[in-house]
Amino acid sequence: MSNIKKIYLNKKKKIFIEKENRKIKLKKLCNTGFNFPNSFHCNNTVKNILSLYKKHTKQELKNININIKIAGRIIKKRVMGKASFFIIQDCDYEIQIYIKSNNFQKNFYKDYILELDLGDIISIIGIIFKTNTKELSVNCHKIELLTKSLHPLPDKYHGLQDQELKYRKRYLDLMSNNNIKKIFKKRSRILSVIRIFMEKKNFLEVETPMMHSIPGGANAKPFITYHNTFNSKMYLRVAPELYLKRLIIGGFNKIFEINRNFRNEGVSTRHNPEFTMMEIYMAYSNYKDMMIFLIKLLKYITKKICNTSTIYYDNYTIDFKKKIKKITMINAILHYNSNIQKSDLKNLKKAKKIMKELKLLIPSDISLGEAINIIFEKTTEKKIIKPTFITSYPIEVSPLAKSCSKNKSFTERFEFFLAGYEIANGFSELNDAEEQKKRFKKQIIKKNKRKKKNIHYQYDKEYITALEHGLPPTAGLGIGIDRLIMIFTNQKNIRDVILFPTLRPIEI
Missing domain, CATH: 2.40.50.140 (Nucleic acid-binding proteins)
Structure with a gap:
């Protein structure tokens, strides 16, 4: 032995x-x-x-x-x-x-x-x-x-040394490590500051269902559950978007929700299947207005939490007073990858070749817009360190966003990146009911064709009916709260800012 x-x-x-x-x-x-x-x-x-x-x-x-x-x-x-x-x-x-x-x-x-x-x-x-x-x-x-x-x-001087044990037995981690308590106190403080800011801007906090009869609002795999009384499948929500926009249709002009979303996908240092999002909707505004709003919110949080306009993450200094960079998705790919040419992103065959070189899975029915988005995610996202707005997302990966007036293949959408993380996603909301129905149908056909498990995807017809009553020009924004907390607490793993992260079951 x-x-x-x-x-x-x-x-x-x-x-x-x-x-x-x-x-x-x-x-x-x-x-x-x-x-x-x-x-x-x-x-x-x-x-x-x-x-x-x-x-x-x-x-x-x-x-x-x-x-x-x-x-x-x-x-x-x-x-x-x-x-x-x-x-x-x-x-x-x-x-x-x-x-x-x-x-x-x-x-x-x-x-x-x-x-x-x-x-x-x-x-x-x-x-x-x-x-x-x-x-x-x-x-x-x-x-x-x-x-x-x-x-x-646990040893008071050294705390728990096993990282997984820290997550599984968070109470022991809290007992022996005051720094962990400080992280979660700061998390609570940040959420409080966000709510104060939203109230100052006259936003109403609302709550929408966590169980949906039809999964929608984001292109993600849902968790399936079952309602015994209704004798039907239900889905833990992947996003609250379609319900929140119903409220805008109903007459609220400024609303937000901070709550859980559930996506039955991978687990990593950046992803937890159960995570906290804030979604914001503002009538009579567009995606450019929402960019301005987001920066104001981040400046407010930084001032209240750090008493300055600057935060430090890893080896990076992030100053929200400096001008925020804006660049299209395609230009970002070209800027951060010298081996990719503009012509490569205008031709599906060439885009597939890049994906093949990157050893990525290529669906047989992939579109050029989807290919560009995948190339961006795999080659560019993690390289964006300074606060940056990535704009002009392909329409195929933005089914709920309004098309750009000059080029219908792209949308009035942005994602905000910081220290290599996507922190927020916003766009001008599509409020043309017929166009929305058309996009939903196209999306559903493709999702059902590609599906691997027992989910028969449908689109939310009731949302289309609501949309037919008239959604005013509206901008929406989703912020990943857990990732935001990671930045403000200088943590590299999303599990370190979630009290009880999702873990693989252990055999008893």
Whole structure:
């Protein structure tokens, strides 16, 4: 047996013994009447205590004699004969607890306090003071176990080392790594800032269905579920677009939704099957107006979160005050790939040749527009570092966008790229019902021809009926919230900004 395997088995055995010992302790406690008490109420937090009293001198604290009631998880223990020092953690703040045996009834210190383990959640009542080393502490005169932890804590200094374990057991990651908490606090703050901005701009936040009878609003594979009462298949939504535009037709002029979308596709550092999107719709505007709006939103977030116009991601500096580049999809391909010529993107045969060289799958019925889009995704997207609007998307990959007036093969659509990521997608909405029906039918024929599983694609006829009642000139925008959070928290993997990312099931 190798040394590594021996170490692993010894560690596993040690953890098992530790857990069994803790179970025995809990059983003894329960026999004495312990029942996970829930009547304790804190009158303070560690964060507040540190903020108010850290700068006080020993004498000042002695004079004011502050009595506090706090609770937290034991993360460190140091026993020194008839006195002990515990460190407890309340959220992401820590404080030292001084426990002297003389403050308690006979044998309580030995039989109760010293039997407490790392990970146990306790309540403390005591007086704030400073030790001789000037560390703010609590002189405990009452202590109670609230919850017994049956598992040893992760290493406080190194945290969880197994990256997948961090995702599977996020609660352990949060216990041992305050930086992770900071990421998710920042995520919450960003979402709050976005909502404040939208409200200031007089947008109404709405909610639309998460289960659809017909998947639509984006060209993506849906998750299938089943409605027992209706005896029919349902689909987790791939996008809320068609429902949101119904609301614009109904008379709302400015709306947005922040919610989950579900796409039954690949998992990577950039993709999670369940992800958060914000979709925005603004009547009497076009895609150019939405570009301006997006930059205003990003500037506002940056100012509120970073207190500047600049953010730093990886080795890149991103300044939203600088002029934002705009370039068509075709020109972007040419700019970032010197081996591709303009003539290659005007001819389907030549475009297929490029795809073949890139070892890409080529559907037999692929169109030139689809080929250009695939070439762009595979050769160009990740190279776009500075904030950039890519415009003029082919009509074949933009079935809901209005055609350009000068060239009907392309649409009034943009995608916004940052540090190699597509962050947002927006366009002038197609509001010609007959043209929309025609495009839907064409799209459905192709999707059903290419389908591999038991999904029979249909288009949303009710949406067409709604569109026939008249959709005003409207611009729409979708923002990938998770990717946006990645940029603002300087993370390289989308799983690091989602509390519980989708993972492969493990065999039990």
